[in-house]
Amino acid sequence: MSMFCYQCQEAAGCKGCTNRGVCGKTDDVANLQDLLIYTIKGISLYAINYEHIDDITERVNKFIIDGLFSTITNANFDKVIFVEKIKKGLAIREEVKEALLKEGKNIENIKHDSALWMESTLEEFEEKAKSVGILSTENEDVRSLRELLIYGVKGMAAYAEHAYNLGYTNNEIVTFMKKALASTTDDTLTVDEMVGIVLECGKYGVDVMALLDKANTETYGNPEITKVNIGVGSNPGILISGHDLKDMEELLKQTEGTGVDVYTHSEMLPANYYPAFKKYEHFVGNYGNAWWKQNEEFESFNGPILMTTNCIVPPKESYKDRIYTTGSAGFEGVKHISDRVDGKAKNFSEIIEHAKKCKSPVEIEKGEIVGGFAHNQVLALADKVVDAVKSGAIKRFFVMAGCDGRMKSRNYYTDFAKALPKDTVILTAGCAKYKYNKLDLGDIGGIPRVLDAGQCNDSYSLAVIALKLKEVFGLNDINELPISYNIAWYEQKAVIVLLALLHLGVKNIHLGPTLPAFLSPNVAKVLVDNFGIAGIGSVEDDIKLFMGEE
Incomplete structure (x- = not known):
């Protein structure tokens, strides 16, 4: 057994992946993801004692959200990125620790190893990762409750990141995430107490989904009943997949007037329902089906594909050079579009220029599908x-x-x-x-x-x-x-x-x-x-x- 992961439905044998993830995740990446989660637990142990809303809190919150999101299934497969995140996490942990000491806070009672360990090289990280994974919790029921809670918090992080990208935050949600992660290091909690925290996670799950709903609808309008084209046009195109609507908006703005069309794929389909996106004439519709069919559908699309979040399938060599990732997504050997700096939009010029050199998509189906029945539309x-x-x-x-x-x-x-x-x-x-x-x-x-x-x-x-x-x-x-x-x-x-x-x-x-x-x-x-x-x-x-x- 060179790894252990059972966070998704396709866990091998409905028990767990032990050598390579069914998702395509290699054992070294899986172990580094475990170490990143361990590092975030250590940050949380200190951060729950830091009571100010300031630059430190913002950096901590953003790191925790992004770090958790990057470890969900099919989000990021890039080993180099996880090494960088672990190093950054250790630096952030020490920054919070020093801030607490300057305030005269007593942190001597924080003795869990996740808050104390300090290594710096890949070899040291890989050795450390062997002892901090899922199976390091020996009691099966305690392990189960801890992982259920961690996976719930990972889901919260995904929604929180999309809201954050649109300028919407809720510190209470991230405070709970820290509390929840810290609780998974506490061996004194009873089963009933752990169950209570898991159920409390559901409360904040409602809150984070409400926050994202507010962010999406206040920014782009309430989804409307929409007939979505599933055919293709004659122009070259960019296929955008994942979930991040901010990326969708910026890509549409930057492709306007370039002769490049934009298509949604899989979970990005609902972008077609938002009024703000309907004004773009080069927004053609949806191409393809669910995420797991991308090996064949990305092949026939011909143009570049932008993966904004999770749902990446390890790409074939035949189209790997057409895959671009951004945000928390990543895959070794594919181009990554950097995050926004100083409030400026991401720069999608490279993927747009790439698209101009490609053939138009091969049509794989025709017709329309209907959607847009979010709560505002249904209540109408x-x-x-x-x-x-x-x-x-x-x-x-x-x-x-x-x-x-x-x-x-x-x-x-x-x-x-x-x-x-x-x-x-x-x-x-x-x-x-x-x-x-x-x-x-x-x-x-x-x-x-x-x-x-x-x-x-x-x-x-x-x-x-x-x-x-x-x-x-x-x-x-x-x-x-x-x-x-x-x-x-x-x-x-x-x-x-x-x-x-x-x-x-x-x-x-x-x-x-x-x-x-x-x-x-x-x-x-x-x-x-x-x-x-x-x-x-x-x-x-x-x-x-x-x-x-x-």
Whole structure:
């Protein structure tokens, strides 16, 4: 065993990757990611005692958010970047430590090794990493709860970074992240205390998703019902993938008038729904499907691809020279576009000039798909939706948010969508929608049977819609609504969405295609007993269960 990682749904054997990640992550990168998380825990132990909102706090917060985000599945595979981040993290940790000492704070009680260790070379980092990984916590249940919390915080960091890039911050959210990470070093906490912090993470999960929703909608307008073109034009193009809307905005501005078209891919599809982006005539539409198909779709696109966040598949040599990363994303051997400096936009000139030399994309499909059903748009249709429910035209809503992935067992979600009764509606967000968003499932009185709220980041919209329906129908409990939750998960942003739903009181959520490998039997039992968490079965049996036919 040269590494151990089980943070995503595709963990080998549903137990853990031990030599190379199914995602393509090499063992040395995996171990350095573990060491970066360990370093951030040490920073957190000091930073929770630093009470000022100043330049030090801002640097600490930004480092923690970016560092966590860079370790989520499929975000960054570049070993050099992780070495640099660990060195920077150690320097930041010492800066906070010195600031506390200058204030006369007693820090002698901070004795955990993550707050004390200090090495400087790659060889020393690699040796240190061997002793600080996931399996260094011997008790299986304690390990499970600590990792569940860490993965929830990683998901929070992803949402916090997108909001930060648009100028929206909430120090309380990052303060909790520090508290949560510090708690994973405390061997005196009871299981009940750890469960309490995990559930508290859900509360801040709601807060960070609300913050990002505010950042996106106040900056770019509320998403609108939109027909998105999935064909191609005749100009050369740039394909933008990932989740960061600030990158989307700056790329559109810089490509205007250049003769280069812009297309979205995978989780960037919902950018098509925002009013602010619709004014760009060279914004053609969406190309391709979910992230895991990029090996074939990036090949046929012909032009350069900008990866703004996670969801990178190790590229083929045939198109590797056309991949560009930015933000927390990275891959060894591909060009990285630097962060903004002094509030100025990123410089996308290199990728634009590259695009001009490329052929136009090969068309892989034609037509349109409809989306833009975020909470503001759905609530504008509230009367129509409520009338459809009261008349019996809509019997039940199915929240099928979450992630797509490579496993063939995920075809369950396509089959499930096809088999649902015609008087049901799917509420979705995230790339899970690619399993059914191009099916002809029809509508109910003009209401499409697939309502796409946007990215996984926009799962908050689904919670807002549910809470509004609860209010409209005068219900005391969100679980009394005719809504079932059948969610596909893949990585850590899905973990924070799950914890947020639990905080909101949602019960009987079904997760698939497998339950997380990081849930020990006892921790899984806590979730089952208290919240009704369950896996998936056959399509036929599950539909009968959800529709109350059993």
